Amino acid sequence: MMTGSLQNFIAERGYADSFLYFGSKKTREVFARIEFVDNRATDNYQFRLTHAAGDILIFTEETLSYHLNTNPKSYTLQLNPAVRESDLLEYVKRPDENLKDKQTASVILKLLRNCKVFHFHDTSMNARVRGQGYIEDNHYLNSDGGNLAAFLFRLKENPETFPYYMKFVRYIQKVMPQFGDFDLAPSERNKNYIALNWRDKNSSQYLFGPHQISDGSLRFMCLATLLLQPQSLLQRNYIG
Known part of the structure; x- marks a missing residue:
């Protein structure tokens, strides 16, 4: 998602229906929330992918939030919905966006890109x-x-x-x-x-x-x- 290749990934693995529980007739969307916590602050990234025509998944919600531990209120940023790829990738490049918004978006994008995914599913004799x-x-x-x-x-x-x-x-x-x-x-x-x-x-x-x-x-x-x-x-x- 953070490389702008979500649609290619979905298409190569059987299109959107293959990612939805019992297919798109039973499950219409996927929702996820990732929280990054340290001693100073909490950063959140959440998104919703919804099934659309052409058997694809599009972003219908993408939200960023930043919460300093010393501040009772969170700073929240809603990105553009109804797009095929994460708007976060384009948001950090736009010159006319609010500086604080861009800083929040840049920090969360960096956190997401620094994630390393582990899969220990291959335990075959040839693993x-x-x-x-x-x-x-x-x-x-x-x-x-x-x-x-x-x-x-x-x-x-x-x-x-x-x-x-x-x-x-x-x-x-x-x-x-x-x-x-x-x-x-x-x-x-x-x-x-x-x-x-x-x-x-x-x-x-x-x-x-x-x-x-x-x-x-x-x-x-x-x-x-x-x-x-x-x-x-x-x-x-x-x-x-």
Whole structure:
């Protein structure tokens, strides 16, 4: 949406009817609200997409708001409705708009563009997270969780982040009672690669591989790592 290619995205994936619950006869619109909160203020972005002729979705509502924590009133800005693409993209470029409005729009646009979307749905046997990963790919958790082993290895080996690693282990044990700990080490065949190996808490002599983790447990491992990682490693605003 924040690149001006919403209509292309919809068309490539079966048009608007495919995005609406039981189709456009049952569901006519999609509504969403995103809130960005820090110690100083709260920024909100909300929009409504409505089914229209040609099996497309158009913006029938797009609202921005900005609320300082020290001010009881919010500053609200309504953008132009009935457009195919987000009016926010054009609003920040218009020279004749109110300066305060443009500042609010620019801040929210930047926040939205800085969002990083994570999808941990691919847990098939061919998924990257189940294979051997490059051990130096560990600066941030990738959007598909494919570098989970390398990222966890980095946290485990660093004394400053080791407590976070142990927190991950404790949370995983709550949903996977047989889980003891990860067995993270560079591959014997190639020291540049690492796999998400683990051991059972009742039988540490047997080494399990990533192919022996259920889909649900693997998704939880990725999600727990994303949400419980150190604040210093948070790269962007995250949407899962």
